[in-house]
Amino acid sequence: MRNFKFILSLTTLISFLSACDIRVLNPKSETASTQTDLIYFSFMIMVIVLITVFAMLFQFVRKYRDKNNNNDIPEQIKGNKKLEWTWTIIPILLLTILAVPTVLATYSQSPNGKDYERNSKDDTVHIQVEAEQFSWSFIYDNGKVSRDKLYLPKDKTIVFHLQSKDVIHSFWIPSLGGKVDVLPHKENTMEIKNMVEGTYQGKCAEFCGTNHTRMRFTTHVVSDNAFSSWLNKK
Ligand SMILES: [Cu+2]
Numbered sequence: 189m190r191n192f193k194f195i196l197s198l199t200t201l202i203s204f205l206s207a208c209d210i211r212v213l214n215p216k217s218e219t220a221s222t223q224t225d226l227i228y229f230s231f232m233i234m235v236i237v238l239i240t241v242f243a244m245l246f247q248f249v250r251k252y253r254d255k256n257n258n259n260d261i262p263e264q265i266k267g268n269k270k271l272e273w274t275w276t277i278i279p280i281l282l283l284t285i286l287a288v289p290t291v292l293a294t295y296s297q298s299p300n301g302k303d304y305e306r307n308s309k310d311d312t313v314h315i316q317v318e319a320e321q322f323s324w325s326f327i328y329d330n331g332k333v334s335r336d337k338l339y340l341p342k343d344k345t346i347v348f349h350l351q352s353k354d355v356i357h358s359f360w361i362p363s364l365g366g367k368v369d370v371l372p373h374k375e376n377t378m379e380i381k382n383m384v385e386g387t388y389q390g391k392c393a394e395f396c397g398t399n400h401t402r403m404r405f406t407t408h409v410v411s412d413n414a415f416s417s418w419l420n421k422k
Contacts, residue, residue, distance in 0.1 A: 210389045216363040216409070218382035222293050223366050230286055237282070297365075297379070313344045319357040319370040319392065322399040332419055336405040341415035342385050348378045358394035361407050367393045383409045 215221040252262070315338075316327035326334045338361075340346055350359050350370040357370040359378065363386075368378040370392075392403035410418070 210362050210391065212362045214363050216384040216386060216388060217365060217380050219297060219365040219380045220363060222297065226289060226293055229289060233282055233286060311344050312347055313341060314347050314349060315340075317348050317350045317359060317370070318353055319350070319359070319403075320353040321355065321397045322392070322403040324390075324392075324403070324405045328419060330419060338390065338405055338407045339415055339418050340380075340383060340407060340409045341412045342383055342409050343412050346380045346383075348380075350376045350378060355396050356394055357392045357396050357403070359390070360393040361388055361390035363388040364407065364409075369394065385409050385411065 213224050213227065215224045254260070314329060318325040318327065324336055324338075326338050328334075348359065348368075350368060351374070352370045352372045354372060356372070358367045359370050360367040364380050364383060365378065368376055370376065386409055388407045388409070390405045390407050392400060394400075396403065
């Protein structure tokens with residue numbers, strides 16, 4: 189009976205989760221790809237460490253098990269320079285290998301430090317994002333405002349200027365990039381490059397009140413022509 193209840197609650201939970209149309213690690217932009225690669229890379233290092241440790245553990249258990257059952261205390265050895273150096277150097281190496289791509293990606297994707305020229309004539313589209321309990325407003329350069337629906341031109345670089353009208357929210361389109369906090373009184377920016385056409389779900393990723401779960405929006409990445417005609421439609 190207990191097992192049955194457990195399986196029932198598990199299947200209910202899974203069916204609820206499958207209803208979320210939000211997929212992480214399914215990158216559809218250069219920005220998200222860099223982040224996904226970083227996750228897989230650190231995961232790979234973790235798996236190598238895990239396999240090594242478990243292989244050694246099993247080997248030691250097999251090799252040094254008490255075969256005669258006589259409870260002998262093994263020879264006590266104190267200090268082994270070679271081993272101590274090994275287990276000090278290996279973690280330092282692993283952390284360095286992990287730190288280099290992480291720092292590079294973090295700095296290249298952290299546009300807060302950049303000074304954006306709003307009137308620059310490059311291939312950048314600036315969108316003002318206003319979060320409030322419990323909806324999103326997207327304001328485009330020509331003044332067009334769209335609520336809970338975001339349109340993006342595929343071949344342009346997008347810069348979101350994020351600001352909240354009330355509490356702290358978090359802007360998240362998993363397929364296009366990681367979360368960025370949306371704060372009141374302070375603008376955060378976020379850049380997304382080289383997107384693939386398609387429709388992606390976005391949501392608030394910071395608990396912000398009773399209807400937080402409903403604070404979702406749909407992102408349509410469309411061709412540049414389709415974007416221009418949408419943008420200029422009244
Ligand atoms: Cu929110």
